[in-house]
Amino acid sequence: MIVGKQKPLPEIREMIADYGNILILGCGTCATVCFAGGEREVDILASSLGIAAKLEGKERVTTKHTVKRQCEWEFLDEIEEKVKQADAVLSLGCGVGVQAIAERFPEIPVLPGLDTLFMGMPVEEGVWVERCVGCGNCILNQTGGICPIARCPKGLINGPCGGYRDGKCEVDPTRDCAWVLIYERLKKMGRLDMLHTSQPLKDYSKMGHPRSITR
Amino acid sequence: MTMKAGTNLEKVLESGAFAVTAEAGPAKGAVTSVIERKGEMLKPCCDAVNVTDNQSAVVRMSSWSSCVLLKRLGLDPVMQIVVRDRNRLAIQSDVLGAVAMGIQNILCLSGDHQAIGNHPDAKGVYDIDSIQLIQMLKGMRDEKKFQCGEEISGEVPIFIGAAANPFAAPFEYRVLRLAKKVKAGADFIQTQAIFDVAKFAKWMEMVRDRGLDKQTHILAGLVPIKSVGMARYMKDYVSGVYVPDEVVTRLEGAKNAKEEGIKICLETIEQLKEIQGVHGIHIMAVAWEEMVPHIVEQAKLLPRPVV
Ligand code: SF4
Ligand code: SF4
Numbered sequence: 001m002i003v004g005k006q007k008p009l010p011e012i013r014e015m016i017a018d019y020g021n022i023l024i025l026g027c028g029t030c031a032t033v034c035f036a037g038g039e040r041e042v043d044i045l046a047s048s049l050g051i052a053a054k055l056e057g058k059e060r061v062t063t064k065h066t067v068k069r070q071c072e073w074e075f076l077d078e079i080e081e082k083v084k085q086a087d088a089v090l091s092l093g094c095g096v097g098v099q100a101i102a103e104r105f106p107e108i109p110v111l112p113g114l115d116t117l118f119m120g121m122p123v124e125e126g127v128w129v130e131r132c133v134g135c136g137n138c139i140l141n142q143t144g145g146i147c148p149i150a151r152c153p154k155g156l157i158n159g160p161c162g163g164y165r166d167g168k169c170e171v172d173p174t175r176d177c178a179w180v181l182i183y184e185r186l187k188k189m190g191r192l193d194m195l196h197t198s199q200p201l202k203d204y205s206k207m208g209h210p211r212s213i214t215r
Numbered sequence: 216m217t218m219k220a221g222t223n224l225e226k227v228l229e230s231g232a233f234a235v236t237a238e239a240g241p242a243k244g245a246v247t248s249v250i251e252r253k254g255e256m257l258k259p260c261c262d263a264v265n266v267t268d269n270q271s272a273v274v275r276m277s278s279w280s281s282c283v284l285l286k287r288l289g290l291d292p293v294m295q296i297v298v299r300d301r302n303r304l305a306i307q308s309d310v311l312g313a314v315a316m317g318i319q320n321i322l323c324l325s326g327d328h329q330a331i332g333n334h335p336d337a338k339g340v341y342d343i344d345s346i347q348l349i350q351m352l353k354g355m356r357d358e359k360k361f362q363c364g365e366e367i368s369g370e371v372p373i374f375i376g377a378a379a380n381p382f383a384a385p386f387e388y389r390v391l392r393l394a395k396k397v398k399a400g401a402d403f404i405q406t407q408a409i410f411d412v413a414k415f416a417k418w419m420e421m422v423r424d425r426g427l428d429k430q431t432h433i434l435a436g437l438v439p440i441k442s443v444g445m446a447r448y449m450k451d452y453v454s455g456v457y458v459p460d461e462v463v464t465r466l467e468g469a470k471n472a473k474e475e476g477i478k479i480c481l482e483t484i485e486q487l488k489e490i491q492g493v494h495g496i497h498i499m500a501v502a503w504e505e506m507v508p509h510i511v512e513q514a515k516l517l518p519r520p521v522v
Contacts, residue, residue, distance in 0.1 A: 153328050153330065153339070154299070154325060154328060154339065154341045154344075155341050156325065156341070156344045157344060158344045158345075158346040158347065158395065159346070159388075159391075159392050159395060160383075160388075160392070161325040161345075161455075162325070162378060162379075162380035162383065162407060162454070162455040163325075163327065163328075163454035163455045164383055164455075165383065165454070165455070166384065167384065167385075170327070170328060170331070170454040170455070171328045171330050171331065172330075180385065180388075183385055183388050184385075192391075195388075195391055195395075196391070196394070196395065198346055198347075198350065198395060198398070198399060199347075200347075201303065201342075201343050201347050201351075201362065202342075202343075204342065
């Protein structure tokens with residue numbers, strides 16, 4: 001899933017300062033699951049912004065709505081009327097959602113309420129971690145199902161740098177070195193031989209933006 | 216025997232002599248005197264001098280221009296390249312430029328991550344890794360081809376180096392890593408600083424078991440310690456360096472920590488000389504380069520061979 005986190009309230013307030021009537025739009029998929037922009041977060045943000053407006057002595061109307069998915073135009077049809085009433089849409093979807101809204105409703109300003117972070121998953125209560133950077137040429141079959149591109153800060157694909165210490169990464173000692181994880185897993189699988197082959201240079205053209213596929 | 220680059224370092228190693236190299240950090244500015252002063256100091260006691268490439272991800276004068284300054288003084292420079300800051304195009308063009316200027320020893324490194332340096336907000340490049348860098352240089356030299364497969368006009372004679380860390384656990388992994396670098400084309404290896412000789416000896420045993428000492432020249436790394444504080448700092452904060460507690464305790468107990476640090480270094484050299492497959496030493500006297508001539512002299516490694 002796509003993981004994001006809400007921007008700090010002062011930044012959001014600055015973004016909406018010029019608009020009196022705001023539609024706060026949640027997303028029912030990834031943003032809901034990572035507790036960044038679902039129905040609950042829309043409610044909380046609406047009341048925070050309401051209190052802030054009161055304190056500033058400003059007039060502000062906020063409308064709330066959460067669609068199933070912001071990243072597909074067909075799910076945005078249902079908000080057409082609400083969008084017409086608003087001066088701006090404050091999206092709590094990921095960057096894809098924000099752009100889908102901008103393309104679907106060309107006349108209205110769309111503001112990003114989240115900072116979109118990565119593709120990842122929850123590993124414990126309240127902790128999400130990055131797992132894939134969409135490199136376009138998956139090598140997980142050769143790395144014990146652990147991605148060194150997403151999980152090693154240097155994206156090394158031929159084994160670890162010299163910096164790890166007690167299995168932890170030189171960049172952040174609270175994090176496991178991806179290559180130590182790969183080593184341990186391949187060892188368990190009895191496939192340490194996989195570490196002997198050198199990976200060729202990566203074809204980064206597969207990560208060149210913007211990408212698209214046609215089926 | 217045909218030489219790969221014919222640098223002084225290659226000749227000394229091929230002659231079977233016990234080689235001595237040292238590291239010199241370039242200036243944190245555009246003055247030539249910093250690296251030149253270090254060069255003058257190191258010239259009589261080293262076969263080649265490494266110049267670091269924005270070490271610890273802190274910006275300094277580029278490795279290759281500092282190497283040119285050393286070359287002018289008659290030294291044999293080892294240009295260090297980290298893959299953090301440059302992509303495959305930039306690296307290959309820098310290598311061509313370096314060889315054109317007579318810099319032909321190149322050490323291939325991953326480099327410390329930018330997050331731990333003085334520009335932590337920078338975008339890291341990491342287009343290729345250190346092993347791929349070795350392969351790329353080997354391809355440029357042996358096949359006269361750029362990484363993309365296109366022909367290079369003329370020769371690119373380079374003596375290719377790589378680093379090794381014999382200490383990080385899992386221990387067995389480290390030998391595997393070295394094997395991969397040797398297979399990729401590393402002609403010489405400079406190891407991380409050694410304080411735990413017994414552990415290093417064990418690593419060397421595994422290296423010999425695989426016959427790797429016959430396929431590459433291994434230079435054992437040394438860092439002379441200046442103070443108790445430095446020992447503690449290296450133990451806790453320097454990536455890839457392992458300082459055992461005994462070393463810290465010994466320095467703490469010493470009347471003169473500096474002298475003790477040199478003594479430890481000299482004792483280590485004596486022990487390293489006895490380890491089969493070690494072809495030399497590499498002294499990284501961080502901000503203490505003036506001690507290198509003394510260390511080499513005391514270690515009875517002077518005069519340096521003329522080859
Ligand atoms: S190798 Fe890593 S980044 Fe590439 S597709 Fe697979 S998981 Fe994603
Ligand atoms: S310590 Fe491991 S995870 Fe961290 S940068 Fe080095 S190889 Fe990558």
